Amino acid sequence: MKTKLCAIALTLPTALATLIGCGMTDKKKSDDIPSSGVSTSSEAAGDAKKTSSELYNLIDIKGKATDTGPGVKECGKKDAEKYFQIFHSWSFTPASSEELGGVMDQLKVKLPKHGWEVVEYGPDSSRNKNLSLTADNDTKKFSVNITYQAKDNPPNLNFFVVSGCYQVADGQKIEQF
Template sequence: MKQTHGFRSRVAGLLGLLFLSGGCSLMPDDSEAASGGEARRTVKSIEDARVETREISSRVLDIVAVRGDVSEPGPGVDVCGDDPDSDVLYKMYHSWSVSGVARDVLEEGMGRARRDLPEEGWNIVEDGEKNNANRSPRILFEHDEVQYAINMTLFGSADDPLLSVSLVSGCFRTPEGETVKGQF
């Protein structure tokens, strides 16, 4: 199994779950460092993050290029594990799946993602199989610049396969005056 380390290598292990349960990407910030050494997050409005998450997810679907049944849920907002009671820290997630086509078609879609996503700045953090009875193929990607990670896993048998994709961001901070309350 190939493994490399990126900006959030700790995210890779957590992405085995449906989406991150904790870790946020942290970088020092002059103003916050002076006030006790807290870390800075990218400032982004929740609506901008929703649009960005939807666009990234759509691009991944375009690259996978499988014409099957795609699940409908859109991007969601979640708390950051570093400070789950914060009114200004949040992360985005978007989980979807493709089904209704043969397993080999879904495997080809994973192959396209493996080949094409790195050309768009995504690093392959892990490429192998899950430790489950079916040895489900899984690829974990992360993108340092946009601060997102992807868990792509092929589940099921030849009779009922499903390609699951979970896109998760690092922690973002809302602009001043915007709150996360009511956004979940």
């Protein structure tokens, strides 16, 4: 368990760098993180959970997802007192490992039908060459990176959902969790 948490902690910065720099394009500089509007961090975390639930439903196989909550992070180089991003990292382990075969191809087809644009698909740069999919949803202002870890025991899917840049209303503070 400790090893798995360390592996997730080590991949988190890479996933963040990958996701916050791609897609969700407002017609600004390509390295800008798009705006997700004004919100409290609690409301934004609710949006992240809802987005993760929708993604979970697209898997359409029996299994168990980890019960992790969203987190708050700074939004690039913007004022950390006013701007934040929400991320939600979780994994899915199927009831039967054989059921994961083909699920990434299915997600690649299903995601666009639900407002997502697949912006990257193929083996990642890890030693295991895990199959990875990155998609953006401009309407929801979220990106997701899904990695199929076929060589894990048991095989699983790792999800990393990250928002665009939220701003808190004047007089409000960003809640950290």
